[in-house]
Amino acid sequence: MSQSKQIDLSRSxxxxxxxxDLAQQLPPNSIDLILTSPPYWGLRDYEGEHNWDxxxxxxxxxxxxxxxxxxxxxxxxxxxxxGLEPLPEWYIHNIVTLIELLRSALKQSGSIxxxxxxxxxxxWSSIRSKGRQGLGDDSRLRRKTPMxxxxxxxxxxxxxxxxxxxxxxxxxILRNDVIWYxxxxxxxxxxxxxxxxxxHFFHFVKKPKEGRAKYYYNFSQVExxxxxxxxxxxxxxxxxxSATFSDDLIAPRLTSSCPVGGVVLDPxxxxxxxxxxxxRLSRIxxxxxxxxxxxxxxxRQLAQATPDMFADQVLPATRRNKKKKIAHKLPTIDQExxxxxxxxxxxxxxxxx
Numbered sequence: 001m002s003q004s005k006q007i008d009l010s011r012s013x014x015x016x017x018x019x020x021d022l023a024q025q026l027p028p029n030s031i032d033l034i035l036t037s038p039p040y041w042g043l044r045d046y047e048g049e050h051n052w053d054x055x056x057x058x059x060x061x062x063x064x065x066x067x068x069x070x071x072x073x074x075x076x077x078x079x080x081x082x083g084l085e086p087l088p089e090w091y092i093h094n095i096v097t098l099i100e101l102l103r104s105a106l107k108q109s110g111s112i113x114x115x116x117x118x119x120x121x122x123x124w125s126s127i128r129s130k131g132r133q134g135l136g137d138d139s140r141l142r143r144k145t146p147m148x149x150x151x152x153x154x155x156x157x158x159x160x161x162x163x164x165x166x167x168x169x170x171x172x173i174l175r176n177d178v179i180w181y182x183x184x185x186x187x188x189x190x191x192x193x194x195x196x197x198x199x200h201f202f203h204f205v206k207k208p209k210e211g212r213a214k215y216y217y218n219f220s221q222v223e224x225x226x227x228x229x230x231x232x233x234x235x236x237x238x239x240x241x242s243a244t245f246s247d248d249l250i251a252p253r254l255t256s257s258c259p260v261g262g263v264v265l266d267p268x269x270x271x272x273x274x275x276x277x278x279x280r281l282s283r284i285x286x287x288x289x290x291x292x293x294x295x296x297x298x299x300r301q302l303a304q305a306t307p308d309m310f311a312d313q314v315l316p317a318t319r320r321n322k323k324k325k326i327a328h329k330l331p332t333i334d335q336e337x338x339x340x341x342x343x344x345x346x347x348x349x350x351x352x353x
Contacts, residue, residue: 005025006025006026006027007022007025007026007027007286009026009027009030009031009263009284009286010284011284012275012278012279012284012285012286012302012305013275013285013286013287013302014269014272014275014287014289014295014298014299014302015286015287015288015289015295016289016290016291016292016295016296017288017289017290018076018288018290019098019267019268019288019290020072020076020097020098020101022267022288023098023101023102023105023267023288024101026102026104026105026265027105028104028105029104029105029106029107029108030105030107030263031102031105031106031107031110031263031264031265031286032107032109032110032111032216032257032258032259032262032263032264032283033110033111033112033113033254033257033258033262033263033264033265033283034102034106034110034111034112034113034114034264034265034266034267035112035113035250035253035254035257035264035265035266035274036113036114036115036265036266036267036268036269036274037114037115037116037245037268037270038082038083038095038098038114038116038267038268039081039082039083039084039268040083040116040117040118040119040159041083041085041088041091041119041157041159042083042084042085042088042091042119042125042127042145043083043117043119043127044083044127045081045084045127045141046081046083046291047291047293048081048290048291049079049081050079050080050081050084051078051079051080052141052143054075054078054079054080054086055086055087055146057078058070058074058078058086069087069089069090069093070090071097072093072094072097072098075090075094082094082095084127086145086146087145087146087151088119088121088151088157088159088162091159092159092162092163092166093166095116095163095166096163096166096167096170098267099112099114099167099170099172099204100170102265102267103206105265106206108206108208108214108215109214109215109216110205110206110215110216111175111203111204111205111215111216111217111257111258112172112202112203112204112205113201113202113203113204113250113253113257114163114201114202114204115180115199115200115201115202115245116159116160116163116199116200116202117159117160117199117200118156118157118158118159118160118196118199118200119156119157119159120154120155120156120157120196121145121147121150121151121152121153121154121155121156121157122145122153122154123144123145123147123153124142124143124144124145125142125143125145126141126142127141127142127143154192154193156196160199160200160202161200163202164177164200164202167202167204171207172204172205172206172207173204173205173206173207173213174202174203174204175203175204175205176201176202176203176228177200177201177202177203177228178200178201178202178203178228178229178230179198179199179200179201179228179229179230180198180199180200180201180230180232180249181197181198181229181230181231181232182197182198182199182232182233182234183197183231183233184233184234185197185234201230201249201253203253203257215257216257216258216259216262217256217257218255218256218257218259218312219256220256221252221255221256221312222252222256223252230249232246232248232249233246234246245273245274247273247277250273250274250277251277251281254274254277254278254281254283255281255312258278258283260281260282260283260312261282261283261284262283262284263283263284263286264278264283264284264285264286265286265287265288266285266286266287266288267287267288268288268289269287269288269289269294269295269298270289270291270294270298271294271297271298271301272285272287272289272294272295272297272298272299272301272302274287275287275298275302276298276301276302276305279302279305279307280305280306280307280308281307281308281312282307282308282312285302
């Protein structure tokens, strides 16, 4: 790759284009943190143009293709959009393909925080337009999805877990499965199951050539409870995109997993919440977004974002209210929680981690 094609990471920027193309323009060992939420499978079209006959085209090329998964290059060339794959297996393959493309750009000390929601299977499924959440009156596309294997009516597909396991099989180390509990999700009409009110936020790091994984992690910046379940309301969308991050959800991920001045990448940036917040927290935020309207909105927000050089000196509210003095110095932490600074001092007590 020529130097002229590499993305400039000296300042925050939102780039409009396909993440699979832009990922290959990142300099090697340049990214401190990848924090993203790709489109979930089979839910929304985000105003993109998708080829709804793509599965038939795949089978027409060779009847034996039914048990195979095409490359993302083939899928995109034939008009496919990420999140609208005819089968969840295709979606999982495409997500893993992207993460693998980003591997060389992520520093050995870097982290990936990957947010993915789940989907219930229906042979005749509804695709919402414009990223709308809930059960509003907006028009929906009905498409037929082949059944087979774990694809059965009313089945919760466990797509987040399947993506996580696939990444583990590609030698990524899973450090946390954070559960985002959303108490204000829109009501559902089903009366034969509980409401789906949570999403997964996976923390992955690179597997080293030998020994345990070591990576940047500032434990003082996580939520005060230090637990892996976060209760945060879903907030309204921006610029017609309802699938937006909450600042309260991602700020602790961002400040704990990326040093001040480091580079944060969101390859599915949407309206730019991650990129804008990164700049406000004195990091360099880089976003990729295929939707031109979303990218333009994000760039306008980015132009107004002023870095706060003192952001990391303010602990989360749940910790600031505590009277105990907290001393911390955890620049890196290894796979089993061991680090060069092995003790956290809380008041007069010393606690080994």
